[in-house]
Each structure stands twice: as structure tokens, then as C-alpha cells.
Amino acid sequence: MKGFAPRRPRPIGRMQGFTIIEIMIGLAIGLLTLLAIYKLFATSEGRRRTTAAVSQAQTAGTLALFAIERDIRSAGLGFAGMDPAYLGCVVQAYRRTGRDPAQYTFPLLPVQIVNGNELRVLTGSSANMFIGARYSASASGVFTMERSNAGFQAGDVAVGTSDTNPGNCLLMEVTAGAGSSMTGPGGVAEDDPMVRHMSSGYTSFYTSASVTPERNGGSFVDMLDGSATSLGEGWLFSLGNRPTRNVWRVQNNQLMRYDFLDETDSKSVAVAEDVLQMVAEYGLDADGDGKVKDEEWTSFNVASGTTPAASNMARLMAVRVAILVRSSQYERDAVTTAAPKWANGSKSFEMGTGDEWPHYRYRVYESVIPLRNTIWGQQQ
Numbered sequence: 001m002k003g004f005a006p007r008r009p010r011p012i013g014r015m016q017g018f019t020i021i022e023i024m025i026g027l028a029i030g031l032l033t034l035l036a037i038y039k040l041f042a043t044s045e046g047r048r049r050t051t052a053a054v055s056q057a058q059t060a061g062t063l064a065l066f067a068i069e070r071d072i073r074s075a076g077l078g079f080a081g082m083d084p085a086y087l088g089c090v091v092q093a094y095r096r097t098g099r100d101p102a103q104y105t106f107p108l109l110p111v112q113i114v115n116g117n118e119l120r121v122l123t124g125s126s127a128n129m130f131i132g133a134r135y136s137a138s139a140s141g142v143f144t145m146e147r148s149n150a151g152f153q154a155g156d157v158a159v160g161t162s163d164t165n166p167g168n169c170l171l172m173e174v175t176a177g178a179g180s181s182m183t184g185p186g187g188v189a190e191d192d193p194m195v196r197h198m199s200s201g202y203t204s205f206y207t208s209a210s211v212t213p214e215r216n217g218g219s220f221v222d223m224l225d226g227s228a229t230s231l232g233e234g235w236l237f238s239l240g241n242r243p244t245r246n247v248w249r250v251q252n253n254q255l256m257r258y259d260f261l262d263e264t265d266s267k268s269v270a271v272a273e274d275v276l277q278m279v280a281e282y283g284l285d286a287d288g289d290g291k292v293k294d295e296e297w298t299s300f301n302v303a304s305g306t307t308p309a310a311s312n313m314a315r316l317m318a319v320r321v322a323i324l325v326r327s328s329q330y331e332r333d334a335v336t337t338a339a340p341k342w343a344n345g346s347k348s349f350e351m352g353t354g355d356e357w358p359h360y361r362y363r364v365y366e367s368v369i370p371l372r373n374t375i376w377g378q379q380q
Helices: 020-073 372-378
Strands: 090-094 103-107 111-114 118-123 133-139 142-145 157-161 168-173 181-183 189-191 234-238 244-251 254-259 269-273 275-284 316-326 362-370
Touching: 020 118, 020 244, 020 254, 020 269, 020 275, 020 316, 020 362, 111 275, 111 316, 118 275, 244 275, 254 275, 316 372
Parallel strands: 090 168
Antiparallel strands: 090 103, 111 118, 118 244, 133 142, 133 234, 157 168, 157 234, 181 189, 244 254, 254 269, 275 316, 316 362
16 A cells, blocks of 8 residues: 555635736826816816806896886986977976985986986876976966966976076976866866965875875975066976986996985995996987987086086987996906997997906997987977
8 A cells, every 4th residue: 555645735826906006007097087077077167157157247238228228218208398498407306205315406308428327317107298388377386377287187297497597497296287176266166277286285196095295395396486577487397197317327347226306326226237337428410410420429528417508408319328248257368358349349448457357258238229209309
């Protein structure tokens, strides 16, 4: 019997796995892939933000110009047919509640451009194409009409002018007009032929409610009254029961608005965001050919509190307004190489001397807005 020989163990095979070099190469490839994905995401996100910001700015510009254009198209309603001698007269006004100061003044103009970048638009709300009526005498808040008081209703706001003092006029609240009654001889009620602006309460034609007049007060309430030597003759123009004098301006990259007749600038409300600048100028028909030529556009460089000459305003046909909106997205690289232009590319917006403005995207919204009420009024 042969001796027993122990079986030799089978050699263990080589262990399978990754070397440190292979792991490092894999990590490098993964990092490069992540870097590419991140860069693609960053580029995509940047473009998305740019697109969203531009879209938002475009919407803001469209809405801003639409709001201003709609307001200007109604400018002058109720008084556009008046004699140009009264245009620019200083309107003495009063508001009993809700406004401080309660007594204030403003020029009688359909549109006033202040410093080339602020608009003040005055318009009436009457549904009637009423162009005014003469009064032949006035005393203690009562106007004797030359013909009739048709077109004036209790609750209307009216502007009165004076033949003897065309440079001043009065804003008042009609407390009795067409359809109002008074007690006649023998205590019999009859139609009131006058137009009145008293301080006592009255029944509004529009609401049938008893109201206290808001606009009949202050130190100028009797400025149109006659005297022993003057009958106090002049014109009355009805602005309806809800006139407005909207003030439009840009503040803190917002288009702001408030109604000057009832409020002060502390009540301004934002109409649109991302509005960087607004500019405006008058379009005059200087030679009477019914057209506004390139050289007939001007802003007169009128400062607050001053007005253009009435002779100029009598030739006013249109207003050109341009709004510059800016995207809220700051771009790393400069994307705007030149200042945006307006007035059909003939004028540039003032962008300042800083080096940040080229890193934003801009768009200009511009419109020439005809003053149809003024044009129609000149045809009377």
C-alpha cells in the first residue's frame, strides 16, 4: 500500500476589481459630465430669466402706453371749444375733504407737459358733446344764462371764465341746473332758469341723493360775481360729474398716476413696473396746414407751475409720448451698445455716465396721440 499524499489546494484565482487609477479616471469623467450639465443648466436658466424679464418689461410698456394714450385721447372733453384767449387761465379750485391743501390752482389746458417728462391730462366726463354757454350776469353763486341752462346738471363740475379777467377762472360744483325747480310767485314750483353753485346741500341729478358740495368754497368762490359796474359776464363749461386731471410721471422705475383734482402726489399709485423713463412733446400745426411736421414738435421746456402761451396751445394737435422700459435682468456681458432712441430715431434717451446701463435690455414704446377734442373744438 502506497503512502497517502495530501491533495494540494487549488490555487486561488486572481481577485477582480478597479485599480486606483481606474477609479480616478472615472471620477474625472463624472466631474466633467457634471460640469457640462451645470454649465448647460446655467446657460438655460440665464436665458429663461432673460426671456421672462424681457416679457415682463414688454407687458409693462404696452400697458403703460395704453393707459396714457387712452387718457390723452379724452383730453379737453368739455372745454376744448373755448376761445384760445382762456387757454392757460389759472383755475382757482377747492376740495372740501380728502385733499390737503383744500384750495389749489392749475392751468386750464387739455394736456400740460412739465419738464419734458411729466404729463398732466385734464378731461371731463360728460356724455354730451357740450361746448359751453354764456352767462350774462352773476351774483352770489347764481348765473343768469344768456340763453338757457341746458347742458348743466346738479352734480356737474363746471369751469367759469370771466370776460373782464380772462387770466383767471373758477372750478365749481353745479348745485342747480337744467331740470331743477324753484319756488316761483305764489309758491308755485317752476323750472329754474339759472345755473347755481351754492355752498348748501342739493339733490344730485346722477344719484338722486342729497349731497353737500365739495368744490364750492375757499377764498375764490365768488370771483365771478358781478358788481355795480360789471355784470360778471363770461362762459361756463361743463366737465360732467367726474372730471379728472391725471398726473403721469416715472418714479423709482414705476409709472405713477394720481388725480390732481382730488388728491396730492402722496396718493400716487403704480400703473406699471420696469418703466425707466417717459418723455413727451407737443405737436403744433404752426402753419395751419392741418399737419404736424418734424420741426413742429416741442416741449417748450415748461417747468412746474408755468404754461405755454395760449397762442401755441391754440395750435396744438397731438402729443408724442415715448416710454423706455428696462428688463430687470442684469446681464454679465454688455448687451446694449448705444442709448435707446425715440422720436422716430432722431432723439436719444439720457442714460447717464455709469457703466451699468449697457448690461440691461431696453425697449421703447412710442405713440403720436391726436387730441381729437381739441381738433374738433377748433372746428366750431
